[in-house]
Amino acid sequence: MEIHPFARAREYPDSVFHDVIPNESELTGGVTIEPGKQYGFFTDTTVCIGCKSCEVACKEWNNLPADDIGLTGQSYDNTGALSANTWRHVNFIEKKQALADDTAERPARGVRDNDQNAFQSGWLMMSDVCKHCHHAPCMESCPTGALFKTEFDTVVVQQDICNGCGYCVSACPFGVVALNPLDGKAHKCTLCYDRLKGGLEPACAKACPTESIQFGELSDLWERAATRVEDLHARGVTSAYTYGTPDAPGATGDMKYLNSFFLLTDRPEAYNLPAAPTRPSNRVAPAFAAGLSTIAGLALAAAVLFAGAKTTRD
Amino acid sequence: MSKAAAGPMAEMEGVVTVVQEGRFQLTDLGGVSHNFMLSRFALAETEQLPALQNAQSRVRVKYSQADKLIAYLAHRIDLLDVA
Incomplete structure (x- = not known):
């Protein structure tokens, strides 16, 4: 249930707090975490x-070191990208300006229909994160049970159980999970599991100054997104749609839905997102059947060949 | 602060002030905080770190510089306040 943040803000007129505010998410995100x-x-x-406030807040709260040092x-x-030490990453996508020779067959990639100078060309920005899939492929592939669904329907890696096999890395259709070679474990966004347990909204959502990242109950968020x-359609941005x-799009291939979903205005590929992600586990049975069929076919062919050779000798 | 000279196994003493998974922040005796990450070969486990933070124990960490990270790699943690 959504609560207006101002409803409880009046309870805390002081600017300095000596204790944690109970259910602080009601003030900052307008949601009670249960x-x-x-x-x-x-x-x-x-x-x-x-602005990358989300990246900074994530690194700060989760004590994640800066990596990929340099330009x-x-x-x-x-x-650069999501990694074992970067759980929020802001994509900067510079779009090509519209040109005079753009045709219906080869349309402009610019965000506006006018001729823009290069330095004013359109930018798309997207704060990427773990999608916390409803049917999480990383969780399905984990042989030790280190990846699990929390009581908040999010997906978390238990560090003391992870053996660093890396199956989750190849299973993730979004390329989110990463192994850290230094500690030998898989890492990804926990949707601030520890903060949720303490009644705090995730650090990135709290830090976002434009409410681009909104945290809440999925049903409420779906309504907000719709x-x-x-x-946006009414304002003329007809390219807007939800992903996940x-x-x-994004909820294809038996994924059902993504707990972290996005509002986009260009093709998913423009944001480095797969157009149609799928669950790798759905391919296990067909792959196994194909393997068995191949073995059976080869055995049959060998039997026919040996039988033919024996008949020729006789 | 007992930060030894740079080398493959430098040492630092301090108090564990923040713990997240296998990462922790060590505040040295001079009040400066440093980021550490447990090495995969460390003589400590991830689940042992929160207890160090809760007890605010003084520890000595043997470490090396983590490659391409602004953090140190902890190889061994010794308790200094053992009663």
Whole structure:
């Protein structure tokens, strides 16, 4: 249930607090965090300004070290990609300006229909994160049970159980999970599991200054996203759509839905997201059947050949 | 602070102030905080770290510089306040 943040803010007029505020998420995110309910992120990329507050908040709270030190050469992007030490990553996607020779067959890739100068060309920004899939392939592939669904319907790696086999890394259709060679464990966003248990909203959502990252109950977030898409369509941004909500792109291949979903205005590939992610576990039975069929076929062929050779000798 | 000279097995003494998974922050005797990550070959386990933080125990960490990270790699943690 959504609660207006101002409803409880009046209870705390002081600017200095000596204790943790009980159910602080009601003030900062307008949501009460209770075990047994489904929580997630709604990332509205149309209001992301690329400030990277989410990256900083994530690193700060989770005590994650800075990695990939040095210049990437990728414009304003200094973290490069999601990794074992970077659980939030802001994509900076510079779009090509519209050109005079753009045709219906080869349309412009710019965000506006006018001729923009190069330095004013359109930018897409998206804060990427673990999708906390409903049917999480990483969890399905984990042989030790280190990956599990929490009481908040999020997916977390238990570090003391992870043996660093890396199956989850190849199973993730979004390329989110990563192994850290230094400690030999798999790492990814925990959706701030420890904060949720303490009644705090995740650090990235709390730090986001434009509400691009919204935390809440999934049903509430889906409603918010649908309203936002309608609003954008009414304003003329007809390219807006959700990625990861039920029956939308991103929720393909038996994924059902993603607890961290996005509002996008371009193809998923433009944001480095797969157009149609699938569950690798769905391919196990066909692959096994294909293997067995091959063995049976080869055995049959060998039997026919040996039988033919014996007949010739006789 | 007993930060030894740079080398493959330098030592630092301090108090564990923040723990997240296998990562921890050590505040040295001079009040400066440093990020550490448990090495895969460390003589300590991830689940042992929260107890060190809760007890605010003084520890000595043997470490090396982590490659391409702004953090140290902890190889051994010794308790200094053992009663």
